[in-house]
Every structure is written in C-alpha cells, then in structure tokens.
Amino acid sequence: MARHKLTDSKVKALTEPGIYGDGDMLYLRVHPAGSKSWFFIYRRNGVRRELGLGSYGGPVSVNLALARRKAEEFRNMLAEDRDPYAERVTRKASRSTFREVVESYIKDAGGWTPKTIGEWRHHLLVHAAKLSNVAVDRVNTDLVEEVLRPLWAKKPATGQRVRSKIENILDFAKAKRLRSGDNPARWTGHLEHVLDEASRVTGANHAAMPYADVAAFLKDLGGEPEERCLRFTILTAVRSSEAREAHWNEIDLDKKLWTIPATRTKTGKEHVVPLSDAAVTALGEPSGGHVFASQRLRDRRPIGNGRMREVMAEKRPGFTTHGFRSAFRDWAGDCTDHPREIAEMALAHKVGDATERAYRRGSALEKRRSLMNDWAAYCTSGN
Structure with missing residues (x-):
C-alpha cells in the first residue's frame, strides 16, 4: 500500500x-x-x-x-x-503511577537501611510529590523541570539528589517495560540545557580545591582517623559519606578492592573501587569494624561529617571535602589521556543513555585502576 x-x-x-x-x-x-x-x-x-x-x-x-x-x-x-x-x-x-514505581524500586533494592529508604521516599515522594500520581510513562521533561526548578534556585544540593533519583526511577521503569523513550531526568545532553548550570552543587556549596594544591594538602594530614579518612576520600575520589562509613568487611586487601554496597551509594548500585597503594596505606591496620571509627565515641561508630568539616576548616578554610571529586575530575581532563567515560565511572556517574548502559555491563575495573594509580602518584609526588 x-x-x-x-x-x-x-x-x-x-x-x-x-x-x-x-x-x-x-x-x-x-x-x-x-x-x-x-x-x-x-x-x-x-x-x-x-x-x-x-x-x-x-x-x-x-x-x-x-x-x-x-x-x-x-x-x-x-x-x-x-x-x-x-x-x-x-x-x-495496568498503568503504574510514579509513586507505585518508586515503591517497587525500593522493594527490589532489598537490604536498604531505614535511613536510606527514608531519604529516597522523602526526595521522591515529598520533593517530587507532583509526580506521585502521574502515570510513569507520562512523566516528561516539563514535569521534571517543574519539580526541580524551585529546588535548583533554593536548594541546589537537594535538587541534584532529587534529579538523580528521578532518573534512576525512570530507568527502572523503562527496564520493566513501563515506559519507553529517552529519560527526561537525564542531565548530560538534556537537562543541562534546561536548568541553570550555575545553580548546580559545584558552586560555593562544594568549593573545590585546585588539583595543583592537593599534594601539599595531603602532606599536612596526620594519622588521626578523620585525617586518614580525608586522605582516603581524596585518593579514591568517592563521596565522603561512603568513605566515613567504610567497613573492613568491604575491603579486599589482596586484590586491592573496596566494594561499596548498594545500600550506601547515592545511585543505589554497588560500586567497586580499585585501591592504589597510597589508598591502602591510608586505611591503617585492619580492626574488623569500621575502618575510620571515631575515637570520641565509645561505641566505635564512624567519624561524623561534622568532624570532617572541622578538619577542612582547620587545614584549608573555604574548601570542602566533596570538592575533591571536582579536583580529581578536572585533573583527569586537563592532565591525562584517560577517556572521559573512565573518569566518570570512577566517580560512579552514569555514562551514556539507558540503551548504551544496557549493552555495557562491565565496570572497566582495570582501566579505572590505572587512572586511580596515576591520581595517587600525582597526589603524592609533590607535582
């Protein structure tokens, strides 16, 4: 015809x-x-x-x-x-609402702590409440922007977290065949053109130390748990909460690997971190409990984020722990030939769209190990 x-x-x-x-x-x-x-x-x-x-x-x-x-x-x-x-x-x-998919995602995750579950529900069902009763296959860029724009202006850090979680939920819905097409919450190549990048968390809230100054800063750090934790955070380029709550049962010293469980990552997915020799040294002696246990607390709980902020304020006022992730990314882009996607994977960022990620199941572990070894060498060589 x-x-x-x-x-x-x-x-x-x-x-x-x-x-x-x-x-x-x-x-x-x-x-x-x-x-x-x-x-x-x-x-x-x-x-x-x-x-x-x-x-x-x-x-x-x-x-x-x-x-x-x-x-x-x-x-x-x-x-x-x-x-x-x-x-x-x-x-x-049988059309599922956004709220129903959120609950299904949390249920499928399994093993999450009440704190993690509460955070996901608050971000997705309170901050993104306008999406709750919308059929998940009808969530589009306009709706996502309507949710995020007020947060972007007043609470950019929260806005970033909400956007990331919405993206996860919509990817999950697509995998379950509850929706199709591109993810309207994707940042790269999409929302970066819709929302004001100047309002992102990489501004004053997470002031980043220039990578050229990182080596000198590491030399100023001593052997106290919070300072070792800060050194480990920098050398692994992870989020400070992931480093502070590290447990010895997550560390494989023989293979020089640290496996952060899905329950403790921002993305809700397990992240395997290759450890450089310098990062292994920062761990200290194995004790069987939390790697960086507070000496101020009798129950040997992990050191708190407040104490990390105090160390930064004492050593380098005006800079933040989270900013070292930006320093690492800038160094990788400016000073190395390592591919962009390897640096993004080292930061546990999503690489590519949902289709590309579906076909790329590997973690590029050895390529990331090479990158992290180069970063450690840079940070400990005095430039």
Whole structure:
C-alpha cells in the first residue's frame, strides 16, 4: 500500500474539514473548528478499530514524522499477530503511577537501611510529590523541570539528589517495560540545557580545591582517623559519606578492592573501587569494624561529617571535602589521556543513555585502576 502521501507543508496548509490519508492506515482528520489530529485505522478479525495518535499543533504536537513512527509501531504489532487496540486497553488498565514505581524500586533494592529508604521516599515522594500520581510513562521533561526548578534556585544540593533519583526511577521503569523513550531526568545532553548550570552543587556549596594544591594538602594530614579518612576520600575520589562509613568487611586487601554496597551509594548500585597503594596505606591496620571509627565515641561508630568539616576548616578554610571529586575530575581532563567515560565511572556517574548502559555491563575495573594509580602518584609526588 502506498505511503507518505502527505508532506509537512501540506499538513500545515490543510484547513478544509475532512479526513486525509498518508497511506497504509495512517490518517489526519481536520476538525470543523480547525484543529487537526492523527489516527490509525485497521481491521482485525472483521472488526474496525480507530486509534488516536495525538494532535497536530498545540503545546504537545505530534508532527508528521512522529505520527508515521507511531503508525509503524502499530503495523509491526499487526505483523506479529498482536492487536494494538487490545494492548492499549490493557496498558491503560495496568498503568503504574510514579509513586507505585518508586515503591517497587525500593522493594527490589532489598537490604536498604531505614535511613536510606527514608531519604529516597522523602526526595521522591515529598520533593517530587507532583509526580506521585502521574502515570510513569507520562512523566516528561516539563514535569521534571517543574519539580526541580524551585529546588535548583533554593536548594541546589537537594535538587541534584532529587534529579538523580528521578532518573534512576525512570530507568527502572523503562527496564520493566513501563515506559519507553529517552529519560527526561537525564542531565548530560538534556537537562543541562534546561536548568541553570550555575545553580548546580559545584558552586560555593562544594568549593573545590585546585588539583595543583592537593599534594601539599595531603602532606599536612596526620594519622588521626578523620585525617586518614580525608586522605582516603581524596585518593579514591568517592563521596565522603561512603568513605566515613567504610567497613573492613568491604575491603579486599589482596586484590586491592573496596566494594561499596548498594545500600550506601547515592545511585543505589554497588560500586567497586580499585585501591592504589597510597589508598591502602591510608586505611591503617585492619580492626574488623569500621575502618575510620571515631575515637570520641565509645561505641566505635564512624567519624561524623561534622568532624570532617572541622578538619577542612582547620587545614584549608573555604574548601570542602566533596570538592575533591571536582579536583580529581578536572585533573583527569586537563592532565591525562584517560577517556572521559573512565573518569566518570570512577566517580560512579552514569555514562551514556539507558540503551548504551544496557549493552555495557562491565565496570572497566582495570582501566579505572590505572587512572586511580596515576591520581595517587600525582597526589603524592609533590607535582
């Protein structure tokens, strides 16, 4: 059957009410009031079905190219002996809301502490409450921006965390076949063009020490738990909370690997960190409990974030622990030939879109080990 009878200019120029065919079951209806809409007509088992594909024009417009793609999906379904109408009805009946997917994601994670669960629920069901009752396959860039923009202006750190968690939930929904298409919460190549980058956490809230000054700073650190923890944090480029709560049962000294469990990572996924010799030295002697236990607390709990801030204020006022991740990333980009994606993976950032990540299951461990060894050499050589 002939296809592509219409053109963009013809569709735009049509004003006479009626039905205009593009070919092979795809049609455009021009309504008496002047609006236009696409629909797909087919017969199956003697029954005629008409499925709407969206409106042409307006705030959420379906152009000719998109209408053809949607029609092609239905044609493929028919070729596979599937009924587009029946599947649409089933999908609408079982459509999951954003809240339901959040709860499913948390349940699937398993083993999370009450604190972690509470944080995820607060970020996703309080800060992102506008998404709660929205069907997960209807969450789009406009809705995500509506949630994030107030946070971006007043609480940029929280905004970053909420955005990252929304992205995780929507990736999870896509993997469960509850939605399709690109992730509207993705930063790189998407929200970075929508939200003001100047409001991101990399500003004054997380002032980064220039990488050229890191070696001198490390020389000023002593052997107290909080200072060893700070050294370890810098040499591994991890988040300070992950380093502070490190436990000896996560460390494999023979293989020089540290496995941060999913329950303690920002992304909710396990992160394996290759350890340089300098990072292993910063660990100190194995004790069986927390690696950096506070000497101020009788129950040997990990040192607190407040104490880390105190050390930074004493040693280098104006800089923050989190800023060392930026210093590491700047050094990797400015001073090395290590690929960008390896540096991003070392920071436990997502690399590529959902499709690329689905095909790349490896962790590039040895390439990351080479990068972290070079970083340690830079930090301990005096430049």
